Amino acid sequence: MIHSLFIINGASDVFMEKHWKTVIGKSICDYFFEAQSKCANPEDVPPVIATPHHYLINIYRNSLYFVAVLTHELPPLFVLEFLHRIMDVFEDYFSECTETSLKDNYVIVYELLDEMLDSGLPLATETNILKELIKPPNIFRKMANIVTGDNTNISNTLPTSQLSNIPWRRMGVRYTNNEAYFDLIEEIDAIIDRNGVTVMNEIQGYIDCCIKLSGMPDLTLSFVNPRLLDDVSFHPCVRLKKWEGERVLSFIPPDGNFRLISYHIGSQNAISIPLYVKHNIQFREGSSGRFELTVGPKQTMGKTLEAVVIECSMPKSVLNCTLTPTQGKCTFDPVKKHLVWDIGKIESNTQAAARLPSLRGNIVLTTGQPLPESNPVLNVRFTLNQIAISGIRVQRVDMHGEKYKPFKGVKYITTVKNGRFQIRT
Helix, strand or coil: CEEEEEEEECCCCEEEEEECCCCCCHHHHHHHHHHHHCCCCHHHCCCEEECCCCEEEEEEECCEEEEEEECCCCCHHHHHHHHHHHHHHHHHHHCCCCHHHHHHCHHHHHHHHHHHEECCEECCCCHHHHHHHECCCCHHHHHHHHHHCCCCCECCCCCHHHHCCCCCCCCCCCCCCCEEEEEEEEEEEEEECCCCCEEEEEEEEEEEEEEECCCCCEEEEEECCHHHCEEEEECCCECHHHHHHHCEEEECCCCEEEEEEEEEECCCCCCCCCEEEEEEEEECCCCEEEEEEEEEECCCCCCCEEEEEEEEECCCCEEEEEEEECCCEEEEECCCCEEEEEEEEECCCHHHHCCCCEEEEEEEECCCCCCCCCCCEEEEEEEEECCCCCCCCEEEEEEECCCCCCEEEEEEEEEEEEEEEEEEC
């Protein structure tokens, strides 16, 4: 049972708190701040912190900590999943979940928390149901609230889903154009050593849906190679026995946007790395050094690498970098010692292979400082459209229970978890 929730920004300031039982003072967060002070990175704070009388369970996203306070022991994953769900709902309502967006929509935040949790237990977590209970913000509603003095966004009528046998779908849905879109997105988490050998390579994937279908459609989605999927997490609408028996997703979908499944593909499967980076980073005696990078496509199956960015944090002894890119833009912050090379697109055709993007130049070191003990780690980001790098493909999508023929579309995207594609130099 969740007793209280504290929302903390990156500066360790509690700017929102919600209590479902008696009020717990902010001083309980001192245990969290103590654990935070011992961590070099914000993501390293232990997700579960035990205190003499409470448990603090937290997540970190978008430079915000969501800290749940429990008075009794609960499965931690249950609470972590619920906290992520809260942030997902805020992102759906406000387009982003940041300190600014939450403060700008203070009233709606508390109204949502009241509906999502009842007496410390999750109640309504589906966005389409919540939007019937609490109206999403827009400029016209804000102006009307200012004129009328009405600060509430709660609907005057019960949601129609209360009359439905399906708790995540309301009755009487009608659309002029019936459409179903499925985005299969895979995020690569990889570490490559200085010799180009892949030390670790995993994929976290998920299928996000936008379903706008009339009536009560019953959908089935089948894969070409479903055995690749491991550690699968389903939306409550998925019939689990159908998946276990036939490896087919059978479900009556919620109306609108939702995440159908998330899955994991471990390093035991052969996962292709779609790009390579050749590097030559040298720190020389004196006050100089050399920095050279070349980036090229690798096993992209003819697709273009997009939004390619390479970042690295240089050692403290680096005073400045004078680097020239053959493509894109390179910036170096001499205060934070942070280097960013925004490359853009990298074509996979043979003509482009002769002019691969490269970055070359000199490094200026602080005089009298010892040479850095190790070279910096390169963090790479990119997007690869129209392909799922694991090889997962949707075979077909069928609809039952309704007579019309909807438009169905499937899109594949491969991208990188922020800061999780690392090349050690």
